[in-house]
Amino acid sequence: MKCVRANLLAAELNQDLSPFEARQWERHLESCADCRNEMERLLVSLDDFNPALEEVQPEDGFTQAILDRLDPYVPGEQPQATETPDSAPKRIDWKKRSVDILKKVTIVVAGLAVAISLGTFVSPTFADYVKSIFSSSKDVDQGIKEAVKQGFAKQLDLNVTDQGVTLRIKEVLADTLRIAVMCEAIDQNGNKVDFDLLKPGEEKNRLQEFILKDKDGKPLFKPEEGGWTMRKEGDYIMIRQELTELTAKGRTLPDELTAEVHWAKLDGKEGSWKLTVPIDMAEAKRATKTVAVNQQYTSPQGLKIDFKKVDFAPSATLLSLETQLTPEVRERQKQIMKQNGLSGEMNPGPGGFQSFQLSRAIQDYKIAYELVDEQGKVVAAGDDGLLSDRDLSIGKNTIVNGITGTGTDEVMQLWHTFVPMSGDRKLTFRLHSVYTNELANFSAKLKPAQLQQKPVQAEDQGTRLTFSNFVMKTDPAEIKIGNQTVSGTGGVIELQAELAKDVVALDIWQVKDETGKEYDASLQKTSIRNADGTVSQQGVLVIPQLEKEPKELTVTYKAVQKQHRDVKWEAPIVVKP
Numbered sequence: 265m266k267c268v269r270a271n272l273l274a275a276e277l278n279q280d281l282s283p284f285e286a287r288q289w290e291r292h293l294e295s296c297a298d299c300r301n302e303m304e305r306l307l308v309s310l311d312d313f314n315p316a317l318e319e320v321q322p323e324d325g326f327t328q329a330i331l332d333r334l335d336p337y338v339p340g341e342q343p344q345a346t347e348t349p350d351s352a353p354k355r356i357d358w359k360k361r362s363v364d365i366l367k368k369v370t371i372v373v374a375g376l377a378v379a380i381s382l383g384t385f386v387s388p389t390f391a392d393y394v395k396s397i398f399s400s401s402k403d404v405d406q407g408i409k410e411a412v413k414q415g416f417a418k419q420l421d422l423n424v425t426d427q428g429v430t431l432r433i434k435e436v437l438a439d440t441l442r443i444a445v446m447c448e449a450i451d452q453n454g455n456k457v458d459f460d461l462l463k464p465g466e467e468k469n470r471l472q473e474f475i476l477k478d479k480d481g482k483p484l485f486k487p488e489e490g491g492w493t494m495r496k497e498g499d500y501i502m503i504r505q506e507l508t509e510l511t512a513k514g515r516t517l518p519d520e521l522t523a524e525v526h527w528a529k530l531d532g533k534e535g536s537w538k539l540t541v542p543i544d545m546a547e548a549k550r551a552t553k554t555v556a557v558n559q560q561y562t563s564p565q566g567l568k569i570d571f572k573k574v575d576f577a578p579s580a581t582l583l584s585l586e587t588q589l590t591p592e593v594r595e596r597q598k599q600i601m602k603q604n605g606l607s608g609e610m611n612p613g614p615g616g617f618q619s620f621q622l623s624r625a626i627q628d629y630k631i632a633y634e635l636v637d638e639q640g641k642v643v644a645a646g647d648d649g650l651l652s653d654r655d656l657s658i659g660k661n662t663i664v665n666g667i668t669g670t671g672t673d674e675v676m677q678l679w680h681t682f683v684p685m686s687g688d689r690k691l692t693f694r695l696h697s698v699y700t701n702e703l704a705n706f707s708a709k710l711k712p713a714q715l716q717q718k719p720v721q722a723e724d725q726g727t728r729l730t731f732s733n734f735v736m737k738t739d740p741a742e743i744k745i746g747n748q749t750v751s752g753t754g755g756v757i758e759l760q761a762e763l764a765k766d767v768v769a770l771d772i773w774q775v776k777d778e779t780g781k782e783y784d785a786s787l788q789k790t791s792i793r794n795a796d797g798t799v800s801q802q803g804v805l806v807i808p809q810l811e812k813e814p815k816e817l818t819v820t821y822k823a824v825q826k827q828h829r830d831v832k833w834e835a836p837i838v839v840k841p
Contacts, residue, residue: 395419396412396417396419396435397434397435397446397497397498397500398412398417398435398437398444398446398502399412399413399417401497401498401500401502403495403497404497404502405663405664406663406683407579407580407663407665407681407683407684408437408442408444408579410578410579410683410684411437411439411578411579411684412437414551414578415547416437416438416439416547416548416551416578416579417435417436417437417438418435418436418438418544419434419435420433420434420435420436420541421433421434422539422540422541423539424537424538424539426535426536426537427530427533427534427535428451428452428533429449429450429451429452429457429530429531429533429535429537430449430450431447431448431449431525431527431530431537431539432447432448432449432450433445433446433447433525433539433541434446434447434448434500436523436541436543437579438521438543438544438545438547438548439507439548439577439578439579439580440507440511440517440545440548440549440552440575440577440578441506441507441508441511441575441577441579441580441582441665441681442504442505442506442507442508442579442580442665443476443504443505443507443521443523443543444502444503444504444505445502445503445523445525445541446497446500446501446502447500447501447502447503447525448499448500448501449469449527449530449531451531456499457469457530457531458531459496459499459500459501460496466532467529468529468530468531468532469501469527469529469530469531470527470528470529471492471494471503471525471526471527471528472526472527472528473524473525473526474491474492474494474503474505474523474524474525474526475523475524476505476521476522476523476543477521477522477523477524478518478520478521479518479520479521479522484510484517484518484521485505491505492504492505493506503525505523506665508582508665508679508681509679511552511575511577511582512575512582512584512677512679517545517549518545519544519545519546519549520542520543520544520545520546521542521543521545522540522541522542522543523540523541523543524538524539524540524541525537525538525539525540525541526538548577548578551577551578552575552576552577552578553575553576553687553839554573554574554575554576555573555574555575555576555687555837555838555839555840556572556573557571557572557573557574557693557835557837557838558570558571558572558573559571559693559835561695561833561835562590563695563698563828563831563833564828564830564831565593565629565698565700565828566589566590566592566593567587567588567589567590567593567629567631567698568587568588568589568590569585569586569587569631569695569833570585570586570587571583571585571693571835572584572585572586574691574837576684576685576686576687577684578684579663579684580663580665580681580682580683580684581644581681581682581683581684581685582665582679582680582681583646583678583679583680583681583682583693584677584678584679585677585678585680586675586676586677586678587629587631587675587676587678588674588675588676589629597626597627600626600703601623601626604622604703605619606619606622606623606626607619607620607623608620608623608624608627618772618774618822621772621822622703622772622822622823625701625771625772625823626701626702626703626823628700628701629698629699629700630648630649630698630699631646631648631649631678631695631696631697631698631699632645632646632647632648632649632650632657632658632695632696632697632698632699632827633645633646633693633694633695633696634658634660634693634694634696635682635691635692635693635694635837636691636692636694637689637690637691637692638690642660643660643661643685643691644660644661644662644682644683644685645658645659645660645661645662645696646659646662646680646682647659647696648678648680648699649697649699649768649825649827650699650768650769650827653768653769653789653791655790655791655792655793656768656791656793656799658696661682661683662680662681662682663681663682663683664681665679665681687839688839690836690837690839691836691837692834692835692836692837693834693835693836693837694833694834695831695832695833695834696829696831697827697828697829697831698827698828698831699768699825699826699827699828700825700826700828701771701823701824701825701826702823702824702826703822703823704724704725704770704821704822704823704824705724706722706724706727706770706820706821707818707819707820708720708722708729708731708818708819708820709816709817709818709819710731710734710757710816710817710818710819711815711816711817712734712736712755712757712813712814712815712816712817713734713813713815715731715732715733715734715757716732716733716734719731719732719733720732724764725764725824726764726765726767727761727762727763727764727767727770727824728761728762729759729760729761729762730759730760730761731757731758731759731805731819732757732758732759732760733745733746733757733758734755734756734757734813735755735756735757736755736810736812736813737750737752737753737754737755737756738753739753740752740753745758745804746758746802746803746804747790747802747803748788748789748790748803748804750788750804750806752806752808753808754806754807754808754809754810754811755775755806755807755810755813755814755817756804756805756806756807757804757805757807757817757819758803758804758805759787759789759801759802759803759804759805760800760801760802761789761800761801761802762798762800763798763799763800763801764798765797765798766826766827766828766829767799767824767825767826767827768791768799768825768826768827769824769825770787770801770821770823770824770825771821771822771823771824771825772821772822772823773785773786773787773805773819773820773821773822774819774820774821774822775805775807775810775817775818775819775820776817776818776820777810777814777815777816777817778814778815778816783807783809783810784807784808784809785805785806785807785819786805786806786808787801787803787804787805787806788803788804788806789801789802789803789804790802790803797829805819
C-alpha cells in the first residue's frame with residue numbers, strides 16, 4: 265500500500281482508535297481507494313475463518329457474557345456530501361462490519377480462551393494485557409502478571425509538568441494484597457528520564473510520598489504500619505504499597521481508594537509533581553476468597569503453630585499463621601541465656617552486639633511446610649529457616665509481598681505469599697520441619713601462611729571442617745576463590761564442611777588474630793543435601809576488616825542451626841459451600 269495512513273488499519277481492527285480518530289479514519293476510507301480495498305481484504309479474510317472451528321460449543325450464557333464486555337459501537341459523524349449520490353463511492357459502515365466479525369471470531373474461539381486463562385471474563389481485551397507495562401516487565405513477579413491478565417490493571421494517562429519535566433502515571437494495579445503504579449518522566453526534549461536508583465553519589469529523583477486514602481481522605485495506613493517501596497522497571501519506576509498485613513488481619517478494604525503520588529525531585533531538578541490516582545478495589549475484593557482453617561499443632565520442640573486462614577487473591581495466595589513456644593521451652597531459654605550471660609537488649613561495648621545476636625538466635629524457631637494437591641503433588645512450599653540458602657530450601661512458588669511476619673517474643677504472626685491459586689482447589693497444608701538454634705563452642709587455630717601447603721582439619725560435635733588456602737585480597741574487584749566469587753577487600757579462607765546430623769548451618773563466625781584483635785566474618789557457601797540427609801558445604805570464610813595477613817588466626821562460630829523432621833501434621837484447606 266502507498267497510503268501513509270495505512271498504519272491505522274491495525275489500530276482500527278483492534279479498536280484502539282479514539283472516537284475522534286475513528287471518525288477521521290472513516291472519512292479517510294471514503295476518499296482513499298487503497299485503504300478501502302485493503303480494509304475490505306482484511307475483513308473478508310476474517311469473515312472466511314475455518315468453519316470447523318464452529319464445532320466448539322461454549323457453555324450457556326458464555327456468548328452473551330463475551331458480547332456484553334465488548335465496547336459498544338459509537339456511530340461516526342456523517343460527513344458533508346461533496347459528490348453526487350451516483351458518483352460517490354458505496355459507503356460501508358466499517359466500524360460495524362469489523363465489530364460484527366470480531367464478535368463472530370470471539371464466539372468461535374471462546375472455548376480456547378477459557379483454556380488459556382480463567383481471567384478471560386474480567387480482562388477487557390487481550391490487547392490490554394499485551395500492552396501492559398506490568399506484563400511486559402521481566403522483573404515483575406508472576407502474581408502481578410496473572411492479575412494483569414485477569415484485568416486488575418488499568419491503563420492511565422495522568423500527567424503533571426514542572427521545571428520542564430513531565431511526570432506521567434501510566435498504569436495502576438488494584439489487588440487486595442498490593443497496590444502498584446507505573447510512572448515515567450519526560451524531560452523538555454522529549455527524552456525519558458533515567459530512574460536509576462543505584463547510582464552512587466547522586467540523587468536525581470526523589471519520591472516524597474505515596475499515600476493511599478479512602479474516599480473520605482483518611483489514610484489507609486498509620487505512619488508506623490509500613491510504607492511504600494519502589495523499583496526500576498526498564499524506563500519506568502514501579503511504586504508499590506503492600507496490603508498483606510491488612511488482609512491477613514481481616515481489615516475491610518474500601519471499595520474506592522486514591523493514591524496520592526508526590527515527587528519532589530526529577531531529573532536532578534527540585535520541584536513539585538503531584539498526581540492523584542483513582543483506584544477501584546471492588547472487583548479485586550469480589551475476586552478474593554478467604555478460607556478459614558483454624559487448626560493447631562504443637563511440635564516435639566515445643567513450638568505451637570496456629571494455622572489461621574488462606575486468602576486467595578488475584579495476584580497471590582496468602583497464608584496466615586501464628587507461632588509461639590510452650591511456657592516450658594520459654595523458661596528453659598531464659599535459663600540458657602542467664603547461664604551464658606546473654607542479653608536480649610543490644611548493649612554497647614565489646615561483645616554487646618554478639619550477645620544480642622546469640623540471645624535472638626536461641627529464641628528463634630522457624631518452620632518449613634508444603635501445600636499439596638489431591639494427587640499429593642507439591643504446588644507451593646514455604647521455608648523460613650533456609651531463606652538464605654537456596655541450595656537446601658524447599659521454598660517453591662513463593663512471592664515477595666512485603667513483610668513476612670511480625671510480633672513479640674511470645675507470639676509471632678507469619679504471612680507467607682505464593683503464586684495465585686484457585687480458591688476452589690483442594691489443598692492440604694503439610695508441615696515439613698521445624699528449625700532451632702543452639703549455642704556452639706567451636707574454635708580452630710590457623711596459620712595463614714601454611715594453609716595452602718597444610719590444610720587444617722577440625723571437628724565439633726560430629727561436624728568435620730577443613731580449612732585451606734588463605735588469600736589476602738587487596739583489590740575490591742570480584743575474583744573467584746575456591747568455588748565462590750568474592751568482592752571487596754580482606755582475608756579469605758577456603759572451607760569444606762561435613763555437617764553433623766540435623767545441622768544445616770553454622771552461624772555467627774568470628775576470628776581473632778595473634779594480637780587479640782577480633783573481626784566479624786561471614787561464610788559464603790554452596791550446600792549439598794547428601795543421600796543420608798546430612799549436609800555438605802564448600803565455600804570461603806570472608807574477613808572484610810582484615811588489612812594485612814596475620815601470623816595466626818583463631819576461628820570460631822557461636823551457633824548452629826538444626827532442622828527437625830520429627831514433625832507430623834497435616835491440615836486440610838476446606839472451602840465451605
